[in-house]
Amino acid sequence: MSPxxxxxxxxxxxxxxAPAPAGVxxxxxxxxxxxxxxxxxxxxxxxxxxxxxxxxxxxxxxxVDNTHVYVLDNNDKIVYRYTGYSSNASTASRGLRNGAGxxxxxxxxxxxxxxxxxxxxxxxxxxxxYSLSSAFTGAGTINSDAVYAFADxxxxxxxxxxxxxxxxxxxxxxxxxxxRIYRYLRSAPAGSTASSxxxxxxxxxxxxxxxxxxxxxxLYVVVDSGGAQDIVYTYNSVDTVFLTPGTQDxxxxxxxxxxxxxxxxxxxxxxxxxxxxxxxxxxxxTNAASVTFTVTFSEAVTGxxxxxxxxxxxxxxxxxxxxxxxxxxxxRTVTVNTGSGSGTIGLNFVDDDTVVDIGSLPxxxxxxxxxxxxxxxxxxxxxxxxxxxxAPTPAATNSGPIDFAVTYTGAATVDLQTxxxxxxxxxxxxxxxxxxxxxxxxPTVRITGVAGDGTIGITLAADVAQDGVGNGxxxxxxxxxxxxxxxxxxxxxxxxxxALTTGGxxxxxxxxxxxxTVDLQTxxxxxxxxxxxxxxxxxxxxxxxxPIVEISGVTGDGTIGITLAADVAQDAAGNGxxxxxxxxxFTVxxxxxxxxxxxxxxxxxxxxxxxxxxxxxxxxxxxxFVPADVIINHAxxxxxxxxxxxxxxxxxxxIDGVTGDGTYTVEIQTGVxxxxxxxNGLGASAVSGAVIIDxxxxxxxxxxxxxxxxxxxxxxIDFAEANSMGAGVTDPSNYTLSGDVGTLAANPDxxxxxxxxxxxxxxxxxxxxxxxxxxxxxxxxxxxxxxNPILAGNGDTGSGNAVPVELxxxxxx
Numbered sequence: 178m179s180p181x182x183x184x185x186x187x188x189x190x191x192x193x194x195a196p197a198p199a200g201v202x203x204x205x206x207x208x209x210x211x212x213x214x215x216x217x218x219x220x221x222x223x224x225x226x227x228x229x230x231x232x233x234x235x236x237x238x239x240x241v242d243n244t245h246v247y248v249l250d251n252n253d254k255i256v257y258r259y260t261g262y263s264s265n266a267s268t269a270s271r272g273l274r275n276g277a278g279x280x281x282x283x284x285x286x287x288x289x290x291x292x293x294x295x296x297x298x299x300x301x302x303x304x305x306x307y308s309l310s311s312a313f314t315g316a317g318t319i320n321s322d323a324v325y326a327f328a329d330x331x332x333x334x335x336x337x338x339x340x341x342x343x344x345x346x347x348x349x350x351x352x353x354x355x356x357r358i359y360r361y362l363r364s365a366p367a368g369s370t371a372s373s374x375x376x377x378x379x380x381x382x383x384x385x386x387x388x389x390x391x392x393x394x395x396l397y398v399v400v401d402s403g404g405a406q407d408i409v410y411t412y413n414s415v416d417t418v419f420l421t422p423g424t425q426d427x428x429x430x431x432x433x434x435x436x437x438x439x440x441x442x443x444x445x446x447x448x449x450x451x452x453x454x455x456x457x458x459x460x461x462x463t464n465a466a467s468v469t470f471t472v473t474f475s476e477a478v479t480g481x482x483x484x485x486x487x488x489x490x491x492x493x494x495x496x497x498x499x500x501x502x503x504x505x506x507x508x509r510t511v512t513v514n515t516g517s518g519s520g521t522i523g524l525n526f527v528d529d530d531t532v533v534d535i536g537s538l539p540x541x542x543x544x545x546x547x548x549x550x551x552x553x554x555x556x557x558x559x560x561x562x563x564x565x566x567x568a569p570t571p572a573a574t575n576s577g578p579i580d581f582a583v584t585y586t587g588a589a590t591v592d593l594q595t596x597x598x599x600x601x602x603x604x605x606x607x608x609x610x611x612x613x614x615x616x617x618x619x620p621t622v623r624i625t626g627v628a629g630d631g632t633i634g635i636t637l638a639a640d641v642a643q644d645g646v647g648n649g650x651x652x653x654x655x656x657x658x659x660x661x662x663x664x665x666x667x668x669x670x671x672x673x674x675x676a677l678t679t680g681g682x683x684x685x686x687x688x689x690x691x692x693x694t695v696d697l698q699t700x701x702x703x704x705x706x707x708x709x710x711x712x713x714x715x716x717x718x719x720x721x722x723x724p725i726v727e728i729s730g731v732t733g734d735g736t737i738g739i740t741l742a743a744d745v746a747q748d749a750a751g752n753g754x755x756x757x758x759x760x761x762x763f764t765v766x767x768x769x770x771x772x773x774x775x776x777x778x779x780x781x782x783x784x785x786x787x788x789x790x791x792x793x794x795x796x797x798x799x800x801x802f803v804p805a806d807v808i809i810n811h812a813x814x815x816x817x818x819x820x821x822x823x824x825x826x827x828x829x830x831x832i833d834g835v836t837g838d839g840t841y842t843v844e845i846q847t848g849v850x851x852x853x854x855x856x857n858g859l860g861a862s863a864v865s866g867a868v869i870i871d872x873x874x875x876x877x878x879x880x881x882x883x884x885x886x887x888x889x890x891x892x893x894i895d896f897a898e899a900n901s902m903g904a905g906v907t908d909p910s911n912y913t914l915s916g917d918v919g920t921l922a923a924n925p926d927x928x929x930x931x932x933x934x935x936x937x938x939x940x941x942x943x944x945x946x947x948x949x950x951x952x953x954x955x956x957x958x959x960x961x962x963x964x965n966p967i968l969a970g971n972g973d974t975g976s977g978n979a980v981p982v983e984l985x986x987x988x989x990x
Contacts, residue, residue, distance in 0.1 A: 202262050202536030203447050204409070206388070206399055207239040207248055210440035214239055215244065215535070216262065219543050221409065221432045230267040233257040238287040238341065239386065239443035243476035243507075244535065249287040249296065249443075254280070256287065256294070256503075258313060262447070263534050272318035273307065275367055281305075286341035286350060287443075293363075297338030297350055302327040304350065304366075325366045327359070332422060335359045335370040340389040340398075340443065349415075351398070353386045358396075360419055372418040374425035384408070388443035391415050398428070399444040406433045407441040416967040447536040451475045452526050455552025458510065462556035464648070465515060467499060470524045470552060472509045478540070480532045481509050487527055488513065492520015493557050515557050523554035561648035562588040564637060566622075569659035574764060575750045577608060577627030579659045585618045585650060588642035593620045595640040600624070601654065604631025606661040620641075627661055632657035666692035666746045668757035670739065677764045679855045681712055681731035685739055685760060689722045692746035692754065697724045700741040704728070705758065708735020710765035717909065722746075731765055738762035769860030770853040771796050772845045775830075781840070781869030782900045782963040788833040789868050791843050795826045799851050799859070802828055806850035810864070812840040817870075819843075832868075838899070840867040871900050871963035875934070880953045890921055894953065896967070898934045903962040906930075911956040912938055917949025 202225070212234060213226040227246075229236060235252035246259040248267075254274075257267040273296060277283055282300020289295070294312055297304040305321035312319050327335040333355065347363040348371075356376070359369040368929045375383055375398060387407075391397075398411040410428035412418055414874035434441065451474065458469040472481075483498045490496050495516030502510040511524055528547040530539040541548025567582035585591050592733040593615040597825045600610060608624040609934040622635055636654025643649050671686040697719035704714060710733040717725040726739055740758030747753050778790040793802075807819035807830050817835040821828060830843060845851060845862040852858050875898035884891040894912075896902060905911050914923055920943035927939045938953075945951060955959050957966040 185401050190935040192515055194710060203449075203538055204397075205239055205241050205246060205445045205447065206407070206409075206434060206441050207236045207443045208438050208439055208440050209236045211437060211577075212236070214248065215435065215438045217434075219538075220635055221434065224435045224438070226437075227259075227263060228265045230257060230259075232269065233267055237285045237442050239445045240287060240289040241445040241447050242289065243448065246445075247287070247289055247874055249284060253282045254284060256312065260653065268313060270312040270319070271315060273305075273312070274318045274320050275305065276321050276324055278318065278320050286338045288341040288343035288348065290343045290345075293343070294835065295341060295343060295348060297341050299338045302336065302338075303886065304341070304348070317479075326367040328361070328367065330359070330369050330371040330422065332358060333359075334684045335369055335371070339386050339717050342389045342391045344352075344391050347391075349389060349391055351386045351389045354385065356383050357422075358418070370419055371422045372426070373421055373423070374426045375412070375418065376408070376427045377408075378428045378431045380425070380427050383410065387441045388445075390444045390446050392446045392448065396915040397444055397446070399434075399441045399798075401765050402439070403577070405439065406436055407439055408433055409444065418708070447534065448476065448539055449538060449542045450478050450532070450534040450540050451548060452540060452550035455524050455526060455550060457553045457555055459555075462558050463515070464557065464559045464561060467512055467514050468555050468557075470511045470513065472511055472524075472526065472552070473516075474507045474509075474532075476534050477505070477507045478532050478534050479504055482531075485527055485529070485532055486511060487525050489523035489525055489551075489554070490520065491721050492514075493518045493522060496522050508779060512556075515555070516564070517559070519560070521554050521556055524552040526550040526552070532846045542736065558648050560644070562642045562644050562650040564642065564650045564653040566635060566637065566653050566656040568657045569634070571659065572660070573660040574627060575618045575661065575752075575989075577625050577626060579608070579624040579633060581622040581624075581656060583620050583622060583637065583653075585642040587644055588618060588650065589645045591618055591620065593622075593637070593641050593644045598622055599636040599638070599654070599658070601634040601636055601658070602629075602631055604661075605629035606631035606633050608633055608661075610635075617863050622903060624659075628663055630664045632658035632660055662750055663752065664691065664748075666748050666754040667691060668754045670757050670760040672742065672761050673738075673763040675763055677766060677855050678731055679765070679767050679857065682727050682729035683712075683731065683737070683763050684717075684728070685726045687724050687741065689746040689754060691748050692722060693748055695720055695722055695724065695746045697726075697741070697745050698936070700744050702726055703740040703758070705740055705760070706735055707762075708765075709733030710735030710737050712737055712765075716738075729794035732767065733765055736764055738763040742826070764855075766853060766857065768844075768853075769857045770799050770851070771860050772851075772862040774865050775843055775845070775865035777843070777865050777868050779868065780866060782871040782961075783835065783868065784870070784872050784963040784965055785835050786837065786964065788831050789835070791830040791832070791865055792830045793823070793830055793845065795828070795851075797853050798825045799853055801865075802845075802851045808844045808846055810842040810844065812867070817841070835870050836872060838871055838873055840869050842867050869900065869963075872963065873899065874965040874968040875902065875959075875961045876968050877953075878934070882951055882953075885921065885940075885945040885951065886919075886947055886949075888940075888942060888944045892925075892938045892953070894936055894938060894955075896934040896936075896961075898919070898961050901962045902934055902936075903960045903964060905958040905960055907938060908938055908958070909938075911958050913954040913956075914951055915954065916951035917945055918951060919943060919945040919949065921945055 203219040204217040207214040215637040216225045237251040238249035240247040248257045256270040266918045282298045286297035292309045294309040295306040306323040337352045338355045339353040342349040355850045358372040384402045387401045388399040398410045409432045411430040413429045453473045458471045493516045497514045499514045500512040532540045563586045565584045570580045595610045598610045606629040608627040613621040634656040639652035640649030667690040669688045674684045702714045712728040712731040715727045738760040743756035744753030774794040776792045804819045817832045820831045843865040847859045875896045878895045878897040882892040909925045921940045925938040
């Protein structure tokens with residue numbers, strides 16, 4: 178070993194010998210047999226075990242960043258992420274696949290840096306790249322976005338990947354077959370450089386390399402000793418082992434892991450937290466009562482308080498640390514009260530090992546040397562020129578210009594430019610800034626081209642004026658404001674006094690708001706018409722704020738509205754109104770409505786007990802439709818009464834109390850009675866279809882028992898009826914045979930229609946004797962189509978519901 182390496186080894190051994198607080202997590206080693214990862218201090222003491230999740234059972238590599246522990250699972254081809262350093266609750270990544278979505282081979286090695294995730298496929302002699310954030314976003318699998326083949330360096334052959342590490346420049350892959358590490362440039366990983374042969378501190382061969390880590394230029398190698406205690410070998414300079422690949426490099430230090438940790442599958446380091454910067458967060462120099470510093474740590478830490486800082490002051494008195502932001506994350510904002518006087522204030526960090534990261538590792542580590550940090554310094558100057566903005570002149574305007582007199586006191590130089598002036602406006606007020614005598618102590622700010630409505634004031638930028646030592650003025654504003662008024666009077670046209678008319682007059686009420694004078698003339702009013710509608714315009718109270726526009730002599734059909742000309746009204750500033758319109762319209766209707774269809778609910782026949790409904794359809798909505806408007810056109814002896822119901826363009830006429838026989842139609846009387854909404858009388862009416870009226874009961878005309886002496890027995894019955902038969906006519910129970918019936922039943926088995934008003938009665942069994950005489954009795958349950966029951970017929974007398982007919986005598990054929 179060279180003297181330099183010997184001295185480095187002694188120094189590292191001294192570091193390892195220094196005590197470390199219990200609970201500090203610096204080194205992490207995953208143990209496959211135990212399903213845990215071991216957490217060690219900086220001296221590999223005081224180990225704590227943390228179980229991996231049940232799903233993460235084939236652990237082959239580990240990585241640690243400032244907030245998570247990552248464990249590669251070869252069986253699942255998944256990376257498990259553990260939040261914090263003390264939880265076994267894990268989140269699984271998406272399944273890792275090759276670039277084409279295919280399965281990977283054996284995964285024994287993984288390295289992570291930022292969003293870069295590298296895994297080595299030992300089966301296929303490749304290593305692949307994935308986006309770490311994408312791997313933990315969504316579900317399913319993720320394909321690699323880059324793949325690199327293992328590359329030889331010319332003298333050595335890279336054939337195996339047992340462990341992997343990465344730093345800002347290189348990717349490192351350990352090859353257990355030849356106890357070397359192959360290093361690839363991250364920017365161009367097509368070729369590799371082989372390390373020297375790695376050996377123990379005694380120069381003997383290593384055991385099985387199961388994990389490597391590179392941190393701050395130091396190489397750590399964990400070796401599985403095959404059942405004995407696993408060992409971590411430390412090489413103080415990773416670059417040194419790549420200087421002479423043909424030689425060997427002995428480890429600078431060797432540390433036995435705890436006895437239970439005998440199946441190591443990777444090593445990772447919790448980076449030592451540091452103070453990266455303490456910078457000013459406010460302008461410098463300053464005359465503020467307080468300033469802030471931003472303190473940035475290399476990672477999230479806790480335990481940061483005001484006692485961890487001290488002030489370095491000169492000139493100022495009474496400066497104190499007055500506050501610090503919440504104790505979370507990697508940055509803190511420290512607020513400092515600048516006290517009084519002028520001078521400098523700096524903020525320094527004082528390391529007392531109370532500020533620690535998530536693994537309880539303190540700032541600068543536990544090496545006993547305080548990692549103090551000196552921050553930036555503020556220059557404090559509490560003196561400077563003053564500036565005053567006078568009141569605006571004039572205080573109110575609609576076009577300007579507006580002047581603001583500005584006074585700088587205690588200034589050696591002044592350079593007020595238009596870019597130093599900010600217009601403070603409300604509403605729509607606007608204008609253009611110019612500066613007069615901007616290099617004097619009493620410049621004037623002038624606002625021209627004033628427009629809009631609202632207010633205008635100004636704010637002056639700081640540092641326009643300087644005193645003799647270079648202190649700038651603090652600026653001024655917002656100033657007092659001037660009122661700007663460019664709003665014209667408003668015009669509103671009300672709704673027409675009538676929505677519908679035949680001849681008018683119809684009025685519109687007009688309202689002018691914000692006007693001091695009004696002069697509305699008939700010539701300022703334009704009629705907006707459709708169709709043939711027209712009328713004559715007149716104006717009432719045209720010089721008031723609420724004039725009336727009247728439209729009279731209205732004729733035609735269509736709509737009428739109005740539009741008002743602009744500049745009829747003016748406000749005090751001379752702004753004219755913009756006019757108004759088109760207004761809402763009213764309808765002009767001088768066309769008579771018509772009854773376009775009258776449809777009866779039935780064409781009959783019906784009798785006096787029935788009410789017949791007619792649906793009457795008009796070509797527009799109508800009113801005042803009453804029974805007196807209904808005309809019933811009779812034919813024959815029919816008659817009846819009318820009733821009316823409905824609304825709009827559809828109504829119902831009902832005719833009841835019908836008497837006599839015959840037909841009738843319905844139409845609506847024109848010219849009087851029914852009108853549309855505008856009052857126009859009915860101009861024409863359709864005529865309904867005819868309805869048949871029948872109030873005459875049917876009678877038995879003939880009974881012909883022509884085949885009653887045979888079986889089946891048949892007879893015909895014919896009714897005297899003007900229309901057609903109805904209910905009960907085919908019901909056998911309504912017919913009773915009497916007389917010489919023989920073996921026939923009193924009622925037939927069936928009654929069927931033959932034609933016209935003739936029906937056939939059939940007895941399926943039995944027959945009458947020859948030369949007998951029979952009589953048929955028909956029940957009054959038999960009705961015609963108008964529901965008139967059969968009469969007690971042909972002058973014969975009957976009793977009850979029976980209607981006797983003449984005896985029919987027949988002989989056998």
